[in-house]
Each structure stands twice: as C-alpha cells, then as structure tokens.
Amino acid sequence: MSRTSKTRDHLLPADATYESVSDQVSRIVLREPVPASWKFGFLIGLIMLQILLIGIGWLFVYGVGIWGINIPVGWGLAIINFVWWIGIGHAGTLISAILLLLHQEWRTSINRIAEAMTLFAVACAGLFPILHLGRPKFFYWLVPYPATTNMWPQFRSPLIWDFFAISTYATVSFVFWYLGMVPDLATMRDRAHSRIVARIYGVLALGWRNSARHWHHYQKLYLILAGLATPLVVSVHTTVSWDFSVGIVSAWHSTVFPPYFVGGAIFSGFAMVLLITIPLRRIYHVKDLITEKHLDAMAKIMLASGMVVSYGYLMDAYVAWYRNEPFDSYIYTDRFSGPYDYCYWGLVICNCIIPQALWFPHVRRNTWLLFTISIFIQIGMWLERFIIISLSLHRDHLPSDWSMYYPTIWDWALLIGTAGLFLVLMLLFLRLLPSISMSEMRELVHQKGDSHHDPS
Numbered sequence: 395m396s397r398t399s400k401t402r403d404h405l406l407p408a409d410a411t412y413e414s415v416s417d418q419v420s421r422i423v424l425r426e427p428v429p430a431s432w433k434f435g436f437l438i439g440l441i442m443l444q445i446l447l448i449g450i451g452w453l454f455v456y457g458v459g460i461w462g463i464n465i466p467v468g469w470g471l472a473i474i475n476f477v478w479w480i481g482i483g484h485a486g487t488l489i490s491a492i493l494l495l496l497h498q499e500w501r502t503s504i505n506r507i508a509e510a511m512t513l514f515a516v517a518c519a520g521l522f523p524i525l526h527l528g529r530p531k532f533f534y535w536l537v538p539y540p541a542t543t544n545m546w547p548q549f550r551s552p553l554i555w556d557f558f559a560i561s562t563y564a565t566v567s568f569v570f571w572y573l574g575m576v577p578d579l580a581t582m583r584d585r586a587h588s589r590i591v592a593r594i595y596g597v598l599a600l601g602w603r604n605s606a607r608h609w610h611h612y613q614k615l616y617l618i619l620a621g622l623a624t625p626l627v628v629s630v631h632t633t634v635s636w637d638f639s640v641g642i643v644s645a646w647h648s649t650v651f652p653p654y655f656v657g658g659a660i661f662s663g664f665a666m667v668l669l670i671t672i673p674l675r676r677i678y679h680v681k682d683l684i685t686e687k688h689l690d691a692m693a694k695i696m697l698a699s700g701m702v703v704s705y706g707y708l709m710d711a712y713v714a715w716y717r718n719e720p721f722d723s724y725i726y727t728d729r730f731s732g733p734y735d736y737c738y739w740g741l742v743i744c745n746c747i748i749p750q751a752l753w754f755p756h757v758r759r760n761t762w763l764l765f766t767i768s769i770f771i772q773i774g775m776w777l778e779r780f781i782i783i784s785l786s787l788h789r790d791h792l793p794s795d796w797s798m799y800y801p802t803i804w805d806w807a808l809l810i811g812t813a814g815l816f817l818v819l820m821l822l823f824l825r826l827l828p829s830i831s832m833s834e835m836r837e838l839v840h841q842k843g844d845s846h847h848d849p850s
Contacts, residue, residue, distance in 0.1 A: 405500055406838055407682040415683070415835045419578075419828050420585050422678050431677050432821060439817035446811020449804050450525065458528055460804045466795050467787045471805035472526040474779040475812065478662075479519035480560070480634060481655070481775060485663015486512025487567045488627045490574075491620040499841075500691050502834040503684045507674070508667050509571035510829075514819040515666075516564045518812040523556055525808070552637040559630045566626055570619045576602050576612065577833040631655050638782070645725045645786035648713065654706025661699040661745070662775040664692050665768035670820065672761045672768075674829065683830055686759045693758035696771070700749040703778075707746065721791060733798060734785050737777050744774025 407414070452460060463470040486508040493501035524533045536557040538547055547554045580602035583595035602608055635655040638646035668689070675684040714722045729738045748770045751757045758764065789796045823829065 405503070405685060405687055406835070406842060410682075410835075410839050410842070412836045412839055415839060416581055416585070416832050418680065418683060419830045419832045419835070420582055422680075422824070423582065423826060423828065424585055424587065424591075426678070428825070429677050431673075432825065435817060436821050439814045439821060442810050442814020443818055444811075444814075445807050446815055449807030449811055452804060452807075453525060454530070458526070460802060462800050462802045462805055464797050464799065466790045466797060467784055467799040469783050469787065470799060471801045471809060472522045474776070474783050475809050476519050476522035476526075477634060477779045477783075478776050479515050479522075479812065481631070481659040481662050481779075482666050483512045483515030483519055483567075483663075484563070484627050484631045484656075484659040485666070486510070486515070487563075487570060487623045488660060489663060489667065491570070491623040491627070494617070494620045495624065499838060500688055502831050502838060503688050504667055504671060504692070505834075506571075506575065506831050507670055507829055508663070509567065509574065510820065510823045510827075511663070511666055511670065512567045513564070513571060514816050514823075516560065516567065517819070518816050520560055520564070521812060522808070523553060523560075527553075552640060555633055556637065559633045563626060563630045566619065566623050570616075570623050573612070573616060573619060574831065575827065576600055577604070578828040578831060580604065581832055582828060627659075628656055631659050643786050643790075644719070644722050645714075646782070648710050650706050650709045650713070654703055654710075657699045657702030657706065658775055658778065661696060661703050662772060664696040664699070665771040665775075668692055668696075668764055668768045669772070672765045674824065676761075680830065683835065689761065689764060690755070690758045693752045693764060696768075697749055697752040700745060700752075700771070704746040707742070724789075725786060728789055729781060729785055732785070732789070734781070734788075737781055737785070741774050741777040741781060744770040745778065748774075 458472075461470055461472065463472075489508040490501065490505040493505070524530050527533060535545075536547055536554060547557075576599055579595050579599035583592050583599050586592035586595055632652040632655065635651035638651060639648075671684050671688075675681045711726050714726045729735070748767055751763070751767060757767075784799045788799050
C-alpha cells in the first residue's frame with residue numbers, strides 16, 4: 395500500500411462510505427436535537443453580545459474619551475483588538491487555500507471551519523477601526539464614492555489602506571467559503587425532511603444538480619479563488635504591519651514585522667481552529683472525521699509557525715541592540731524590565747516556551763493539553779499586540795509626556811463583546827450549515843476505495 399493511501403486511512407473511518415459520511419455531517423444540522431452544551435454556549439455568547447452593544451452604545455453617547463487612551467498612547471485596546479482579530483481571520487483562508495494548492499488531503503475536515511472562522515473574525519476586526527474613528531456615523535467617508543462635494547478620502551492614510559485591504563479580503567474569503575459549500579448545500583436540500591428547509595437550502599445551492607458540467611466549472615473556479623486568496627492573505631497582513639512602519643515610532647520600523655505578522659496569523663489561526671474543533675468533535679461525535687491525525691498535523695504547523703514568531707522576537711531585539719541607537723535600546727530595556735515587563739515575559743512564556751511541548755507526540759494527540767496550549771497561544775498573541783502598540787507609545791522621546799496606559803471597563807467590554815459576537819456566529823454556523831465538507835470527504839472515500847485495488 396502506498397504512503398498516500400496509508401495517510402488517507404488515518405483520515406477516515408475504516409468502514410466509511412459515501413452514504414455514511416454524508417449522513418454523519420448532515421444529521422448534525424437536520425436531525426440531531428440541539429445539545430445542551432450548544433444552548434449553554436449560545437446563551438453565554440448572547441450575554442457577551444449584550445456587553446458589546448452596551449459598550450458601543452456608551453461610546454456613541456460619550457465618545458472615545460470613555461476609553462483609557464491618552465497622550466502619548468493614542469492607540470489602545472481598539473487597535474490591539476483589531477490586529478488580534480485580523481490575525482486570526484487571516485489564518486482561515488490561508489489554511490484552506492494553501493493546503494488545497496499543496497494537495498494536503500487532511501484539510502478536508504477543517505477547511506470549512508477555518509473559512510467560517512475567517513469571516514467571523516474579520517467581522518469582529520472590522521468593528522474596531524469604525525469605532526475608533528471618533529465619529530463612526532461618517533464611516534462611509536472611507537469609501538471613495540463620487541461625492542458631489544469633491545471630498546475624497548486621504549489615500550495616504552493607513553486607515554484607507556485598511557479599508558481596502560479588509561473589504562477585499564472579506565469579499566474574496568466569503569466567495570471562497572460560499573463556493574466551496576455549494577455542493578454540500580445541494581446535499582442538505584436533498585436530505586431535508588421539511589419542504590421549507592429544502593427550499594431554503596435549494597436557493598442557497600444555486601441550482602446545483604451534481605452534473606459533470608457543474609463539477610468541471612466548480613473545481614476550476616475553486617482553484618482560481620484559492621490561487622487568488624493565497625497572495626491576498628499574505629499581502630493584507632503585510633499591509634497591517636505596514637500601517638506601523640509608516641508611523642514615527644522607532645519600535646515600529648522593524649523590517650521583520652511582515653514575515654512574523656504572517657507567521658503569527660498562522661500561529662493564532664491554527665490555535666483558534668483547535669479551540670473550535672476539539673469541542674466540536676466531542677459534542678457531535680465526529681472523532682472519526684476529525685481524527686487524531688488532523689490534530690497532530692495542526693499541532694505540528696502550530697509548532698513551526700510558533701518558531702517563526704519566536705525568531706521574529708529574537709531578531710527584533712537583536713537589531714535594536716546592533717543599531718546601538720539609545721532610544722531603540724531603551725524601548726527594549728523598557729520591555730524587559732519596565733512597568734509592563736510582566737506582559738513581555740507573559741508573551742514569551744505563552745508564545746515561545748509553552749508551545750515547545752508540541753515536540754512530543756503524546757502532547758499533540760492529547761485534546762486537553764492541545765486545548766490548553768491553544769488558549770495560552772491566544773493570550774500570548776494578544777499580549778504581543780499590546781506590547782507592540784502600547785509599550786512602544788507610553789514612553790516616547792519626551793519624558794514629560796510619559797504616561798501609563800490602563801484600559802477601562804469599556805475597553806474590556808468591546809473585547810469581551812466581540813468574543814461573544816464570534817461565539818454566537820460560530821455556533822449558528824455549526825447549527826445551520828454543514829461544518830465539514832461532505833463533497834471533499836466523499837472524494838476521499840472514493841480515492842480510498844481506489845487505493846484498496848492498488849497493486850503496489
């Protein structure tokens with residue numbers, strides 16, 4: 395038996411058939427009662443979402459003065475949360491598109507979840523630049539529409555770059571996610587017991603009839619979109635790092651930012667996929683579709699991308715030391731032993747030291763340990779954004795301006811609230827749409843069947 399077919403055997407149940415795969419995925423939506431854990435999670439998400447609405451409402455009434463921002467820390471949790479969410483969001487399409495182009499068959503069980511994660515994380519991220527505008531009701535001024543007043547956006551502003559980068563990325567990611575789901579929506583239509591449900595899925599399936607012509611166009615377009623999405627993801631996150639490089643803050647001029655921002659996106663993205671898939675496989679009993687092989691592969695990539703991120707931290711500090719410029723050296727001394735040193739060392743522990751446990755196979759296949767490590771990675775990546783933004787600003791060239799930055803309850807309300815928005819959207823997705831690609835899993839079953847007749 396070839397190595398490919400052996401690998402494929404670890405991705406599917408031994409007795410998997412076209413029917414069993416479709417039934418196992420579709421019954422999560424069509425037949426299984428709503429689990430108590432789903433209801434509990436949805437309730438928690440709704441409560442957190444209320445916190446977000448209250449936080450936004452209070453912001454609209456009193457303005458950004460309710461946040462902890464000051465001079466010189468004009469960028470606080472709003473931008474920190476934006477960069478954190480956008481990092482998570484970039485990973486989903488990157489995971490799905492790159493693994494598709496590299497013909498990695500193990501992606502079939504996680505690609506749909508990763509793509510949905512992208513959309514919801516980008517929705518959370520997109521809120522923060524709008525709320526940070528000061529006058530959010532004029533957010534549409536960012537759009538270069540043909541205004542009769544000849545007032546155009548300031549194209550030299552990073553805010554405009556973010557607008558184009560995020561809107562383009564969100565559009566391509568949505569089309570990529572939706573297109574990949576069309577064959578599965580047709581399966582849901584054919585399996586629905588209610589006429590209304592069948593009609594809804596039928597409309598969403600865009601008239602898919604499983605014909606050879608449909609499959610030919612689908613596969614060609616899906617590959618084209620994957621090819622478009624891959625460089626787009628890299629360029630968009632590089633644009634986010636570029637936002638910093640055009641600032642006048644010395645610590646933001648590091649040339650290592652673009653690669654380690656992309657590495658950090660993959661790092662936090664795989665951690666978030668694990669935080670979603672581990673409870674999913676337990677609650678919906680899909681351990682034979684999302685197997686230990688999938689968890690092991692994701693953990694290995696997380697370990698590799700974590701090493702890239704650690705290398706970025708090292709090079710960032712080394713370049714500051716090598717330049718021997720007093721202010722740059724002071725910024726890094728402040729990180730190591732300043733008033734926020736606990737954040738820096740927390741970052742090192744969460745992003746550099748704890749992921750080293752993933753070198754051990756029994757850790758990579760232990761769901762509890764993987765889940766815990768993924769939580770630490772999310773905390774570490776958030777601390778990384780906090781350090782890049784707040785620590786670089788709070789002590790500038792003029793000591794009389796120095797000030798500490800303390801987030802207020804309204805800053806935390808937006809972070810908690812967007813986490814609630816993400817949780818609610820993700821739970822609705824898991825409940826209403828096929829969370830695992832049935833069509834691609836059936837293709838694996840087909841290839842596995844062929845491999846059994848492989849004389850090698």
